[in-house]
Amino acid sequence: MREYPFEMALCAHLEAREEAVVARQLGGGVRAPANRVLDVLCVEPGPGMDDRAALTAETIPHAAVESDVGVGRSRDPVTAIDAPPERARSVAERAVEVGFFERTVEGGVRRAARYPDDWFDRIVGVENKPDLGTPGDLRLQLRKDVSLALVDEVVLATESYVTGAHLNRIPEPVGVWRFDPESGEREVVRAAEPLPSDQAGVELLGEQPLRTDVAVVSAEAKARQRRRMAERAYGKGWRPDALPACGEAEVEEREGSEGLPYCAWKDRVVDPANCGPSCPGHDPADPPKVDVAELRDGRTPWVAEPEGKARRQSGLDRFG
Numbered sequence: 001m002r003e004y005p006f007e008m009a010l011c012a013h014l015e016a017r018e019e020a021v022v023a024r025q026l027g028g029g030v031r032a033p034a035n036r037v038l039d040v041l042c043v044e045p046g047p048g049m050d051d052r053a054a055l056t057a058e059t060i061p062h063a064a065v066e067s068d069v070g071v072g073r074s075r076d077p078v079t080a081i082d083a084p085p086e087r088a089r090s091v092a093e094r095a096v097e098v099g100f101f102e103r104t105v106e107g108g109v110r111r112a113a114r115y116p117d118d119w120f121d122r123i124v125g126v127e128n129k130p131d132l133g134t135p136g137d138l139r140l141q142l143r144k145d146v147s148l149a150l151v152d153e154v155v156l157a158t159e160s161y162v163t164g165a166h167l168n169r170i171p172e173p174v175g176v177w178r179f180d181p182e183s184g185e186r187e188v189v190r191a192a193e194p195l196p197s198d199q200a201g202v203e204l205l206g207e208q209p210l211r212t213d214v215a216v217v218s219a220e221a222k223a224r225q226r227r228r229m230a231e232r233a234y235g236k237g238w239r240p241d242a243l244p245a246c247g248e249a250e251v252e253e254r255e256g257s258e259g260l261p262y263c264a265w266k267d268r269v270v271d272p273a274n275c276g277p278s279c280p281g282h283d284p285a286d287p288p289k290v291d292v293a294e295l296r297d298g299r300t301p302w303v304a305e306p307e308g309k310a311r312r313q314s315g316l317d318r319f320g
């Protein structure tokens, strides 16, 4: 089984079974976010979930959340947002666009509402490795996650039969699921142990034969990165940004979760990034029309259209 269809099926399954915002492919580092990309993220709701959902369906720029722009008086974004002037203006612009800031008559901005810091609770990171026979750098990736402890739990998801030898090679706090992407059956082979996500961690930046580069990351820096990840997950979700522009492309459903890109010619879920004109079955056509927001709405605590706010038809746009 290829990783992409496995990941799609797992996301659909988690969306159907868990009370969490599900997203995929998000940076899981602090000093070097791109140094570790987490396959799947489950963000569990906290007490402020409804308040967050009422703000906007989109990701709020972190620089706007961390800025000195409050709900009261008007502020000039250039002085209230910690960024170079041009960037501060564009962050404010985006924050207005998504409804987190509003323009004031004085020409500045203020928050439309308080940001609920407690909107999310635990974050679970899932590393997908459908075939444990080709582990690649799996062990290093999991060691990075355990050492930094940015998420509260790390789980390895696989389709393979998991042997004792496999378990011995996987860092101890990492949980293991055996997941069948066809039936949606998930067996917990080993439960994950909680990681100290609220304490300082050590980020593994690189490893060479005689040298490992690391950085100590404070609890505060981790907390900020967790909020950033949760925000990205909230706006992004797991469904692909584009479906193939091919007459063979269809929209697939698993466990009631729709939006997986399916190819009738190959008879399987396909990665839109890897299919196109060079494929022998390619039949140029408009991509299937899908409203991603409509598919996602009501399946998780994410809300497509917060009350009183018009929904941007991002789903339709994205599927062009």
Ligand code: SF4
Pocket (backbone or CB within 6 Å): 244, 246, 247, 248, 249, 262, 263, 264, 265, 266, 270, 275, 276, 277, 279, 280, 281, 282, 283
């Ligand atoms: S390009 Fe090939 S893989 Fe992609 S949808 Fe068309 S037939 Fe399927």
